[in-house]
Amino acid sequence: MLALLADEERYAFDIVRTLGQVDGMVTAEGTLYPLLSRLHKDGRVTTRWRDSDSGPPRKYYAITAEGRSALADFVSEWTRFRQAVESLLAKGSA
Amino acid sequence: MNATAHRLVDSYLGALDEVARSLPRRERDELVEQIRTHLAEAVTEDMSEADVRNVLDALGDPHDIVAAAGPVRAPVRRGAREVFALLFLVSGIPPILGWLAGLGLLISSPLWTTRQKWLGAFVWPGGWFGLFILVATPATVTAGSCTSSNTFLEPNGSTVITGCASSHTITPWLWAPGVILAVGLPIVVAIYLWRVAGRRSAA
Numbered sequence: 476m477l478a479l480l481a482d483e484e485r486y487a488f489d490i491v492r493t494l495g496q497v498d499g500m501v502t503a504e505g506t507l508y509p510l511l512s513r514l515h516k517d518g519r520v521t522t523r524w525r526d527s528d529s530g531p532p533r534k535y536y537a538i539t540a541e542g543r544s545a546l547a548d549f550v551s552e553w554t555r556f557r558q559a560v561e562s563l564l565a566k567g568s569a
Numbered sequence: 570m571n572a573t574a575h576r577l578v579d580s581y582l583g584a585l586d587e588v589a590r591s592l593p594r595r596e597r598d599e600l601v602e603q604i605r606t607h608l609a610e611a612v613t614e615d616m617s618e619a620d621v622r623n624v625l626d627a628l629g630d631p632h633d634i635v636a637a638a639g640p641v642r643a644p645v646r647r648g649a650r651e652v653f654a655l656l657f658l659v660s661g662i663p664p665i666l667g668w669l670a671g672l673g674l675l676i677s678s679p680l681w682t683t684r685q686k687w688l689g690a691f692v693w694p695g696g697w698f699g700l701f702i703l704v705a706t707p708a709t710v711t712a713g714s715c716t717s718s719n720t721f722l723e724p725n726g727s728t729v730i731t732g733c734a735s736s737h738t739i740t741p742w743l744w745a746p747g748v749i750l751a752v753g754l755p756i757v758v759a760i761y762l763w764r765v766a767g768r769r770s771a772a
Binding site: 487488491492495502503504505506507508509510511512530 | 596599600603604606607609610611627628629630631633634636637638
C-alpha cells in the first residue's frame with residue numbers, strides 16, 4: 476500500500492481497486508480500509524481533500540517521511556527473505 | 570444508484586454497522602464511512618443486480634472487514650466503573666453529587682451505546698433520592714398555598730377547604746403503582762444496562 480503511494484497521492488477507492496486487481500493479493504477489498512486507517516493513525520500517510528471531476532470531493536492519501544522509511548525497511552527485509560527462500564529452493568531442486 | 574442497488578447497498582452497510590459495534594465509536598464510524606464512499610464510487614446507475622452483488626462480494630464479508638480492524642484494541646471488560654455508575658445513578662446518594670458521579674461514569678464507559686446512556690440518565694434524574702425530593706417538595710408547596718387561597722369561612726362559621734384536598738394528597742390507589750414505578754424501574758434499567766455491558770465486554 477505504501478509502495479502504491481510512493482510516487483503519487485491517491486484516493487482510497489483507487490488504492491483499494493488497484494490492490495484488488497493484483498492477482499492473489501487481496502481476498503476481501505474491504506479489509507484494506509482498516510489497514511489504511513492504521514497507516515494514517517501511525518503517521519505513515521497523510522490525507523487531504525481534493526475536488527473531483529465527477530461527484531463529491533475525495534480524500535487523497537500521500538506517503539510521509541515516516542512512511543517512506545517504513546517502506547524502505549520492508550523492502551530490504553523482503554529482499555532478504557526472498558533471497559533466503561530462493562537459495563533454499565535452489566538447493567532443493569539441485 | 571437504482572432501487573435494487575440501493576436496497577442491496579443499504580442492507581450491506583446495515584450489516585457492517587451492526588458487526589462493527591465491537592469497535593470503538595470513532596473507528597466504527599470511520600470504517601462505515603469508508604465503505605459507504607467505496608460503494609458510492611463502485612456502484613453506478615446502470616448496474617444490474619448481479620453487478621452490484623459482485624461489488625459487494627469483492628468487498629468481502631463484514632465480519633472479515635471488522636476483524637481486520639479489530640485486534641489492535643484490547644477488549645474493555647465490565648468492571649468497577651460500570652458497577653459504580655449504576656449504583657450512583659439508581660441511589661442518587663449523596664444528593665446530586667452521587668447522581669452526577671454516576672452520570673459521568675455512565676458517559677465515559679465504552680460498553681454502552683448512546684441510546685442506552687440516555688436511558689440510564691433519564692430513569693430517574695437524581696436517582697431515588699432525587700425522586701424523593703421531587704415528590705416531597707411540590708406536596709408541601711401545594712399544601713401551603715391551599716390554606717391561604719382556598720379556605721372559605723362559611724356563613725355558619727365553619728371552615729371549608731375546597732378544591733385542593735385531592736391535588737396534594739396522592740389518591741391511595743395511585744401509591745402502589747407509583748412506588749413500584751419509581752423504585753422498580755431504575756432497578757430494571759440497571760439490570761438491563763448491566764447485562765448489555767456484559768454482553769459487549771464479552772464480544
